[in-house]
Amino acid sequence: MTSLLPPVPVALARPIPTLPVAAPGRQLAYEPKFDGHRLLIFRLVDEVQMQARSGRIVTRVFPDLVAAARRLPVGTVLDGEVVVWVGGRTDFAAVQKRATAATEARAARLARELPASYAAFDLLASGTDDLRPRPYEQRRALLTTLLEPLGPPLQAVPMTMDPELAATWYEAFPAIGVEGLVIKSPDQPYRAGRHWRKLRHSETRDALVVGVVGPRLRPRALALVLPGDDTPVVSGPLSPAVRAQLTTALRDLPPPVVADSDPPTAIDTVGAWIAYQPIAPELTVEVRQESTVRHAATAVIRLRTPE
Incomplete structure (x- = not known):
């Protein structure tokens, strides 16, 4: 066994902020x-x-x-x-x-x-x-x-x-x-x-967009999967510039394929459940996680586009 x-x-x-060195x-x-x-x-x-x-x-x-x-x-x-x-x-x-x-x-x-x-x-x-x-x-x-x-x-x-x-x-x-x-x-x-x-090296990193909060083509926030994790988090409110970037990209996405084993389309954020619309996992955004008094907020910096 x-x-x-x-x-x-x-x-x-x-x-941690700097590379540690062991004690003698x-x-x-x-x-x-x-x-x-x-x-x-x-x-x-x-x-x-x-x-x-x-x-x-x-x-x-x-x-x-x-x-x-x-x-x-x-x-x-x-x-x-x-x-x-x-x-x-x-x-x-x-x-x-x-x-x-x-x-x-x-x-x-x-x-x-x-x-x-x-x-x-x-x-x-x-x-x-x-x-x-x-x-x-x-x-x-x-x-x-x-x-x-x-x-x-x-x-x-x-x-x-x-x-x-x-x-x-x-x-x-x-x-x-x-x-x-x-x-x-x-x-x-x-x-x-x-x-x-x-x-x-960087305070920012990439995250996968798996859903939108609010109108599909003009979302207020995003449901994101961060590196090393598989549990979605909700971003902070999107800036007008990021919302504009997303509008075209979201319009061009195919409909998502949802399996019975997929996580529920709502996220618990400090005791409040926020529903989101799943989207096809094709978009990546650059994010920064900022610590607040109560929890870590995830701010979306920009939409990643293919180089």
Whole structure:
């Protein structure tokens, strides 16, 4: 019998303003931070299951990764990020298009058109052993030993304990679409909650538009999916400039394909439910998250257009 079954609460990272360096006699582990789709992979006795950050089972949307995960030993549980590479860069819009495939036929087609890679950064279980209480350094060694013989699309993220190399990565990786670092302590167990740290280059990031609040062609706000998550959030009120940008783009969208397993089209925002109209997941916007007294507000900066 496997030691872990979904849903499993995931570890998260809190933002920090500068690159930390370990105290004398200690070390820190630095990993590239991919803005993709957070995914736990469970290799069970007779099947593979995949869990999103929210706890939802999303196995059907990544058939290519399911096929790859069948090579894992029974009882393996991985934590990582799904990314899609386009033109030598990670493409957030592409991976979110994969993650929101509403039918098995569409998921299969997108798997051929936009093949996924899995950047694994933790090993939570092996066989019947729950590895979460073990130090990160041990879990990391077991992870690399497990995945090195398999190769793509299941790969361990790079990791270094050299702060100078980490600083070089931080400056160089944006060229391939990697916008920051995640920092962990080698002796840390795996725990749900924000016990890791993350350093990003930019205060802004991309989000996928999955719905509109208000009139379809002149929305007041947007329902968005942010990197690493699958639970929609409602943006703040849109500026006139952004609303003007969206009008033409929304008019040209095909109707959405909605599956029975899709999340409800209403979002709980500090105790109040806000309904939205689903749209086809084809638009990406640049957003900034701003902390307020009560919660984090997501401000839409502009509509992303193809370069």
